[in-house]
Amino acid sequence: MITRFVTGHILITLPLHNLNRDSNGLPKSQFDGGVQRGRLSSQSLKRAARQAYRQAGHEDSTRTRLAAFEITRRVLDQADADGVEVNLDAVIKMAVAAVRALYTAKTDAKELAKQTAAVRGLLERTSGRTLQEASAIAATEEPTDQTTKEDEGETKDTIVFLSTSEIVAFAAAVYAAQTGRGDEPSELVRSARSDALDIAAFGRMFAAQAGLATHAAVAVSHATTVHRMQLVTDYFTAVEDLETGHAGAAHIDENYFTSGTYYRTFTIDVDQLAASWTAFGEPGAKDALKDLVRALVLALPKGKVNATNAGTLPALVLAEVQNFRVTYDFEQALSVRDDRGGYTDQAIAELARRRREATDFDPALFGEAAVTGRVGDNDFAASTLPNLEALLDFIVEHVFAGR
Known part of the structure; x- marks a missing residue:
């Protein structure tokens, strides 16, 4: 049976x-x-x-708001290892757009620019650090006097559940496009199925890509x-x-x-x-x-x-x-x-x-x-x-x- x-x-x-x-x-x-x-x-x-x-x-998966940051970091690490230069803003924009496409049907130029600047700033403040360290730093940061709570919300990704292989594959495709060896990628997640057991076990959904829900x-x-x-x-x-001289708690x-x-x-x-x-x-x-x-x-x-x-x-x-x-x-x-x-x-x-x-x-x-x-x-x-x-x-x- x-x-x-x-x-x-x-x-x-x-x-x-x-x-x-x-x-x-x-x-x-x-x-x-x-x-x-x-x-x-x-x-x-x-x-x-x-x-x-x-x-x-x-280490099959990551559940994070910093997916665009992690993709960009991997591209930069590979570029540094190979001794080549890449267009940082172009890399970030590709990563941000691909992540946002999973949870929203709209990404206007203003929002894209804000998130690109946010990822670039986090990269500068966390140079050489891991995703976990960057996440801890991002979680403790408060908006500045010039940044409203609404602006802060617009520069943060919605949390997404991604397999490590998806992040690695997309970063590799972005790097290939930046070095003239491939076309610019647009899709971060390509299948509802996953090689990460915890994603397959507990599932995931994407608000703007219902067909890719696991x-x-x-x-x-x-x-x-x-x-x-x-x-x-x-x-x-x-x-x-x-x-001293204080009685009490x-x-x-x-x-x-x-x-x-x-x-x-x-x-x-x-x-x-x-x-x-x-x-x-x-x-x-x-x-x-x-x-x-x-x-x-x-x-x-x-x-x-x-x-x-x-x-x-x-x-x-x-x-x-x-x-x-x-x-x-x-x-x-x-x-x-x-x-x-x-x-x-x-x-x-x-x-x-x-x-x-x-x-x-x-x-x-x-x-x-x-x-x-x-x-x-x-x-x-x-x-x-x-x-x-x-x-x-x-x-x-x-x-x-x-x-």
């Missing part, structure tokens, strides 16, 4: 934390089953997974607590080290935290992954997918990470081969049952019960399943694997099975 979906179900207990906060500094939350639950947003989890995937050595092959849920949320307010002070404020057992899922749409990812089935594809799945299982947002100790491992991970995307609800909030406290063991038992109910309801929806972690005596109607490594192999092999 050819796999349609592979879904991972994760239960993790997080001690005191504020990994993902709202605009008021509070841990994100939602109402479910009539009670307020703690929440980690899907976006924050995908961001964490992308970062972990990159840290594993996969459909996401991996759905990531919000993580929500399986029980009622409790908010903790932490009153704190900062004491002045050098001032130099700074007083409050932080907000919560804790709990969270349930979350990710689902790999195998057909969509094959359609969106050009490297599907190529050498190294299994290793790359395994690194991404590991990141989806382990990576967490980093809010207040230096003030808390929320780097825990999942208590349990269940993987299912499915013909229809299925997740499980914890609509009835769990409550502490005895003086030992805790929700993890109850959540594991409840997930096992819900899986058995689902397979009884329609066995045709499910293929093989495997589970690892604190399984104990719970019956998941699944193979129990010794560790996460074995579970990752199970997922990857079923994604590529029959293809």
Whole structure:
């Protein structure tokens, strides 16, 4: 049987934390089953997974407002290495126009001139520095007295999600045009498919180029607590080290935290992954997918990470081969049952019960399943694997099975 979906179900207990906060500094939350639950947003989890995937050595993509800057920087680096001169303004204009074409149908001469000047200025201030360093500098700059907030907005690109190969190829084409070895390029992105796994997995859209949108092959849920949320307010002070004769704090404020057992899922749409990812089935594809799945299982947002100790491992991970995307609800909030406290063991038992109910309801929806972690005596109607490594192999092999 050819796999349609592979879904991972994760239960993790997080001690005191504020990994993902709202605009008021509070841990994100939602109402479910009539009670307020703690929440980690899907976006924050995908961001964490992308970062972990990159840290594993996969520099396949860049999500940035500085795409035109990065293209220009690469052209200049190549020109410097070859000892040739290029027309800086012409290079910047090509890069800016190509990036803008992805998100707007209009680029008049005034806007093009403003963005060209902005990129040129950033190049001057960040000479010899990386894209990450330039991004940090650009993020801290404030508009001058002569630049209004509106002007500042017009000189910044909308954030775009590009593969490294697209940036490299476009920069090479611009360089070739500048040295008389090719025509001026106009298209930065040429295909909806991508060789970058994280782009294929999480998708991307371009407002002005809908036909180039990459459909996401991996759905990531919000993580929500399986029980009622409790908010903790932490009153704190900062004491002045050098001032003498001063009784009291130099700074007083409050932080907000919560804790709990969270349930979350990710689902790999195998057909969509094959359609969106050009490297599907190529050498190294299994290793790359395994690194991404590991990141989806382990990576967490980093809010207040230096003030808390929320780097825990999942208590349990269940993987299912499915013909229809299925997740499980914890609509009835769990409550502490005895003086030992805790929700993890109850959540594991409840997930096992819900899986058995689902397979009884329609066995045709499910293929093989495997589970690892604190399984104990719970019956998941699944193979129990010794560790996460074995579970990752199970997922990857079923994604590529029959293809």
